[in-house]
Amino acid sequence: MHDSGMPPKPDLRPAGEPFSPAAGIPDQAIEAAMKARSTQQALLVEVNAALAAAVDAEEVLSQILALLTDRIRLINAAIYLLDVERGELRCIAQAGHLNLEPFRKLQMDGPGLVAWAARSREGAYAADVSEDPRYLAVDPRAKAEYAVPLVVGSTLVGVLDIQSAHVDGIRAVTRKLIDQFASQAAMAIERSELYKKLRASEQRFRSVFEQSPLGVALCDLEGRFFETNTALTQALGYDAGELRGRSYLDITHPDDRPRSLENSNSLRAGAADHFTLDQRYVRKSGKAIWCNTMVSLVRDSAGKPAYLLLIIQDTAEQRQAEEERARLQEQLFQAQKMQALGTLAGGVAHDFNNLLGVILGYVSLVRTRLTPEDPMQETVARMEQSANRAAELTHQLLEFSRQEKPLLQPLEIGKVLSSVLTMVTQTFDRRIRVEARVPPELPWVAGDPGQLELAILNLCINARDAMREGGPLSLEASAVTLEPGLLPPDAQGPPGRYVRVVIRDSGAGMEPEVLQRVFEPFFTTKQAGKGSGLGLAMVYGIVSRHGGFIGVRSQPGRGSEFILHLPVVSPPEQSAVEEAPLAAEHGTGTVLVVDDEPLMLSFAADAARELGYEVLAAEDGARARAVASSYTGRIDIILLDMIMPGDGWAETLHALQALSPQARVIVTSGYSSVRESRRALAEGAAAFIGKPYTIDALARILKVVRPAGPGRSVNPPPSRTA
Ligand SMILES: Nc1ncnc2c1ncn2[C@@H]1O[C@H](COP(=O)(O)OP(=O)(O)OP(=O)(O)O)[C@@H](O)[C@H]1O
Ligand SMILES: [Mg+2]
Known part of the structure; x- marks a missing residue:
């Protein structure tokens, strides 16, 4: 392809000088040409050569017409081009001094020799214009006129018209010369028109090429760039000059090169006409970018491979979006x-x-x-x-x-961490060096201190188990703000302020298969009897219920890192309620045991009886109420299970308190945590006991709510009995 996109214009003139007939075709030669046929041919040959090389015919034709008028002693010469659609003949080249402006356009079906020649496709000679009815008076000096149609094959291109100031001033020999010139001019005009169309089409394609949002390049068969558009140079970070002559394989990422080369080879071998690859290019800055690349083989008109068309699309954004989707999924x-x-x-x-x-x-x-x-x-x-x-x-x-949210209270995570640290430093192998980095002024989080302690302790125990040979174990806490666009890959919570706790060990680390499953309940790599696989499942549950999230990073042999994020809350206004202290012994009085689990019911009843109490039993709320109403004033203690079918335990509790206002209520539950006990106390219970419990524990709690000796005033029943 040519640099300017266009072949050089032929110039009939010697370089640097304005046109002078003497410079191109000597006077004597033209004189002779008028006389001798062979010399005429010589003139024609020269004129033809100029025309043949002409790309923009109009300019060259004007120069040739000027030469002709001068040498053949004409007063006017003009070339008209046919506009088929409009039925017009338009003057495109002219020599002589006449102002042709009013006659620049002639109608095909109008008067004059030019129109007549166009219609008849024959040369029209008016030896004496005053005698010829076809004549259209344009120049008062004109005495003779000759119009010749310009025809290529069977197509009329236009008309050549010359005028002389003498009657019969255009002799047969001159007309013959003009006829020959006309057929050359017709071809030159047609070629020029084609060229203009081609140029317009090339411009259209170039703007498509240039403005394409996709990177487009043309490469030779070796893959070397020779044309690149802006999108491509921008994507690759090189300018067009830097890319020219370099192969696209040169700037393909080394890891992707073999595959790309293999595909290019099969393209060149004719096994395929195109291929598409997702591959990386190395930008000028050294950064690798992922691009979807399509390479097509373009053949010439004979079907021979000519060059390669490369289309690339930067897929970084697309890939990022896909990765993000996969991560969320x-x-x-x-x-x-x-x-x-x-x-x-x-x-x-x-x-x-x-x-x-x-x-x-x-x-x-x-x-x-x-x-x-x-x-x-x-x-x-x-x-x-x-x-x-x-x-x-x-x-x-x-x-x-457990699915419900725990009852969270504002707490200082530093206190939780230091209580874990105390346990860990006192009990772990000395070879494990515990390093704590906990700043004193951390924001508050909402949590259940017992549960959080359990979670962090579990992480430390796992770390210890992974460090058979000892090594550093670090516990870090810090306040972080997670920005919307910058959430860590394992973040499952919304952006905002968090306290981040990191437990990092220098132990065995984990293989990806292990890493993927660590939080599953019962997943363990420990020997039977050594691990239940419930530690991390529990940690996961606790952290999730605290509105936080947990992530893990690990590599085999490089240790592991568990990262917790707990949402920040504002500091509290009041301190938490303390639980009642417990003591043990046999006792007296009447206990109503309410539990829907028959075995549990009979155990509790047996145990209470064993401890010296009178026992009444009921397996649901309704029966408990019936019992309470028939033993009005005689029940001292009610042992009530928290999770019972039928009406809610709290309603049952209130109903029983109404029926036996003097009775103290002990609530029991399988979910034995601070939260349940607090709920029970809030509903008016005197105490709480977690299941399963031993007879000793039951003895202690019964004793606490119903101390021996006079008075039952240790823990007065709450006023709420409605
Ligand atoms: N810090 C760690 N380093 C290496 N592997 C770990 C670490 N923490 C957990 N793992 C792996 O994850 C598995 C599951 O841990 P998880 O705490 O849930 O159960 P466990 O420790 O095996 O048993 P449990 O905690 O119930 O006694 C472990 O068996 C171990 O393979
Ligand atoms: Mg564990």
């Missing part, structure tokens, strides 16, 4: 999985917890009936130990699976 999937597992585990754990409560209860009952020397003592102790361990596990499961 994965997050959603994880959240759904955890929820499903939670529901499942919760259901199992709840039933299991009740059964354990019964086992544990009866085991403790059996123990109280054995003398200290009884050979069964040890067996029973083992049973109790195992049941306790099982209860711990179900408790963790329940922690993980």
